[in-house]
Amino acid sequence: MQDICNDFATDFFMEKNCRIRPTSVIDEDKKDKVTLQEDEEDRKFNEEVKYDIMTERKETKDRKKKEEAEAQILAEKLERKKKAKQ
Numbered sequence: 001m002q003d004i005c006n007d008f009a010t011d012f013f014m015e016k017n018c019r020i021r022p023t024s025v026i027d028e029d030k031k032d033k034v035t036l037q038e039d040e041e042d043r044k045f046n047e048e049v050k051y052d053i054m055t056e057r058k059e060t061k062d063r064k065k066k067e068e069a070e071a072q073i074l075a076e077k078l079e080r081k082k083k084a085k086q
Helices: 002-008 011-017 028-085
Strands: none
């Protein structure tokens, strides 16, 4: 196994394919704050998107109900006209 890894992990491969950030760049406390802030931003974004979707869904349902009611009224009027002609 060691030989396979050594053959595979050549300098060229490591330079071109490995993107490792040294842990010394970000200390652990700062990393936790950044993660918490990103989580909070994600949560807010998701809540806003959910609200937008629910609002749009309600508006679409209301519009569809209104259109169906108008179509039903129109159908009833046509039915009455047919009966009146007979």
